[in-house]
Amino acid sequence: MSPTRHTHSHPTQAATISVSANEHLPHKAIHTVHFWLGKRLSTLRQWPISLLLSWLVIAVVISWAFIPGLFTAYDPLTGIGKFKLQPPSWVHLLGTDALGRDVYARIVYGASHSLSGAFVAVGLGLTVGTLLGLFAGSAGRKTDTFIMRLVDVILSIPSLLLSLSIIVILGFGTVTAAIAVGAASIASFARLSRSEVLRVRNTDYVEAAFGSGGTFLNVLWRHVLPNALTSVIALAALQFGTAILALSTLGFLGYGAPPPTPEWGLLIAEGRNYLARAWWLTTAPGIVVIMVVISANRISHALSERRS
Amino acid sequence: MSKHLISHLFQSVLTLWAAFTIAFVLLQALPGDAVLIKFLASDFGLTPEQITELQQTYGVNLPLWQKYFHELGAIFTGNLGFSVQAGLPVSQVIATNLPPTLLLASLGFTAAIVLALSVAFLSAFTCFSWLRQALHALPSLFVSVPVFWLGIVLIQIVSFQLGLIPVINPGHWEGLILPTIALAIPISAPIAQILIRNIEATLLLPHVAVARAKGASHVWVLWHHVARNAVLPTLTMAGLLFGELLAGAVVTETVFGLSGLGSLTQQAVNNQDTAVLKAIVIISAAIFITINLIVDLLYPILDPRLRVAQEARP
Numbered sequence: 297m298s299p300t301r302h303t304h305s306h307p308t309q310a311a312t313i314s315v316s317a318n319e320h321l322p323h324k325a326i327h328t329v330h331f332w333l334g335k336r337l338s339t340l341r342q343w344p345i346s347l348l349l350s351w352l353v354i355a356v357v358i359s360w361a362f363i364p365g366l367f368t369a370y371d372p373l374t375g376i377g378k379f380k381l382q383p384p385s386w387v388h389l390l391g392t393d394a395l396g397r398d399v400y401a402r403i404v405y406g407a408s409h410s411l412s413g414a415f416v417a418v419g420l421g422l423t424v425g426t427l428l429g430l431f432a433g434s435a436g437r438k439t440d441t442f443i444m445r446l447v448d449v450i451l452s453i454p455s456l457l458l459s460l461s462i463i464v465i466l467g468f469g470t471v472t473a474a475i476a477v478g479a480a481s482i483a484s485f486a487r488l489s490r491s492e493v494l495r496v497r498n499t500d501y502v503e504a505a506f507g508s509g510g511t512f513l514n515v516l517w518r519h520v521l522p523n524a525l526t527s528v529i530a531l532a533a534l535q536f537g538t539a540i541l542a543l544s545t546l547g548f549l550g551y552g553a554p555p556p557t558p559e560w561g562l563l564i565a566e567g568r569n570y571l572a573r574a575w576w577l578t579t580a581p582g583i584v585v586i587m588v589v590i591s592a593n594r595i596s597h598a599l600s601e602r603r604s
Numbered sequence: 605m606s607k608h609l610i611s612h613l614f615q616s617v618l619t620l621w622a623a624f625t626i627a628f629v630l631l632q633a634l635p636g637d638a639v640l641i642k643f644l645a646s647d648f649g650l651t652p653e654q655i656t657e658l659q660q661t662y663g664v665n666l667p668l669w670q671k672y673f674h675e676l677g678a679i680f681t682g683n684l685g686f687s688v689q690a691g692l693p694v695s696q697v698i699a700t701n702l703p704p705t706l707l708l709a710s711l712g713f714t715a716a717i718v719l720a721l722s723v724a725f726l727s728a729f730t731c732f733s734w735l736r737q738a739l740h741a742l743p744s745l746f747v748s749v750p751v752f753w754l755g756i757v758l759i760q761i762v763s764f765q766l767g768l769i770p771v772i773n774p775g776h777w778e779g780l781i782l783p784t785i786a787l788a789i790p791i792s793a794p795i796a797q798i799l800i801r802n803i804e805a806t807l808l809l810p811h812v813a814v815a816r817a818k819g820a821s822h823v824w825v826l827w828h829h830v831a832r833n834a835v836l837p838t839l840t841m842a843g844l845l846f847g848e849l850l851a852g853a854v855v856t857e858t859v860f861g862l863s864g865l866g867s868l869t870q871q872a873v874n875n876q877d878t879a880v881l882k883a884i885v886i887i888s889a890a891i892f893i894t895i896n897l898i899v900d901l902l903y904p905i906l907d908p909r910l911r912v913a914q915e916a917r918p
Contacts, residue, residue, distance in 0.1 A: 445618075445619075445622070446622070448619065449619050449622040449623050449626060449889075450626065452619060452623055452843075452889045452892045452893055452896075453623060453626070453627075453847075453885055453888065453889050453892075454846075454847030454848070454850050454851050454888055454892075455847070455851065456850075456851035456854060457850070457851070457869070457881075457884065457885050457888060458885075460854075460869065460873050460881065461627070461630050461631055461881060461885060462630070463873060464631065464872075464873055464876055464878060464881060465630065465631070537748065541748070541750055544750055544753075545750060545751070545752060545855060548750075548752045548855070549854075549855070549858065549870060549873075550874075551873065561750075561752075564750075564752065564753055564756065565752075567756075568756060568859075571756065571759060571760050571764055572764045575760055578753065578756045578757065578760070579757065579760075582749075582750060582753035582756075582757065585748075585750055585753065586745070586748050586749055586750070586753075589747075589748035590744060590745065590748045593744055593747070593748060594744070
């Protein structure tokens, strides 16, 4: 079997190889884009309601991060003392805190802190992890074994402990918390992208690309990476939710942004002292965190389903 | 089999050594060391000579490679260094803090397994599709809940609204109920997810169809033909779940004001007590590696299919 593959003496083998190589030819591209768009628009109507809601939640939270002033008229940092600890009402949708600050406004303004932290974390894990995985999957066996052993070792340390170790070195703060969370996710990105590279590398079209004279880097960039990326992006969506959770945990423990900042984890921590009197202080930001994380997980699930 | 065992053991020791090295490299990169932070504080009123003397006794000034071998050798004698914060050997600090966390973690783990099993099998037993769908959605909700928030909400509802468990000075076991629930719910999610998937996959296998054709009831099929097949693969998650449990313990102990490894970790981070943090990292890696080793060795014994495959391998 294997000799016929390489000599192209077997007619059907040669045919399948040339067809899969054809998919990458430019003249087909425009046609495919039209087909793709049409298909997308019709499938959007068939999307499950939970997926649509998830995208809606993410869209709303991203808008909170970019244009918070559009969603609330209140100031997140200065409150009016005489309106302190008011329960939710039409004036203050989610009530006020001990300093008379509007809780809804603080959640809206907090979105930029939590989301940017999660983006930094996922960006760091995705970039470093994927490069590491690509390198391991395409380098020689010894390098591969060494890198993947190292990844195994890092995975044997609980990610919160890893993050805390990094925070001890770098100090407290929004950026360091994001870096700590991102660094803890490098190992899982590396493992996934490496296994994807190994999967793609054994396909016929990659073999054909090598056979038709592609250099190593060229094939890696044009054929292996795009095909390996789909599942990596699904993992990135999942890690986005995990990062939001981890960042809020670090914020709650007091290692993230300093107090007046309306970071979501910190909001919950601040509400802790008023548990008996003001349930809304902790409940509201927690529910927002849960909704964002569920949505990210749902989107990740849809992305990985599409691949298979 | 013994060859299999030895190679597994060797790999575990190698991984543990690498984990130690990573922890050492990571936590040694610290610019200001804990000794200086504690003793340079002006209210201590130490002279520079005394400070140098202190640094020498803690081994702060040794070259890095010497320190590395010094610490690596010390671990074999059970010496994990000296906690500057507590003023005690790290091994002693950990010995007093480990038992409460192990108790909380095992309670949480048991509760998580019970919860996951009931969610998974209830969804397989039920004949109402709305209930099944609700149960299937439950794990993805559980996995998204921040542990600390869950703890706070539980205190709010159970202690403040219902007044069932006192917040201040509850009894020992009574005080563990809420932390256990808070810890168990997020941990149960991945177990339940895998169980549900496995049960669904096993129900499609031919031997189930044969049992059904012979006239077995749904309950009989689930209990005799599906349960073992579905439950076994979750064993492989045990090591991973331990890490989650430990991370959960850090948070739950903080929320509920319990003492243990979790609150010790938090104090170590607050005070830059790297010796304690390093020891906790190494111990958790050691437990993770041991659990995985046990699962690796136990799995072929529990699952005959794997044993056959292993023997057939040249």
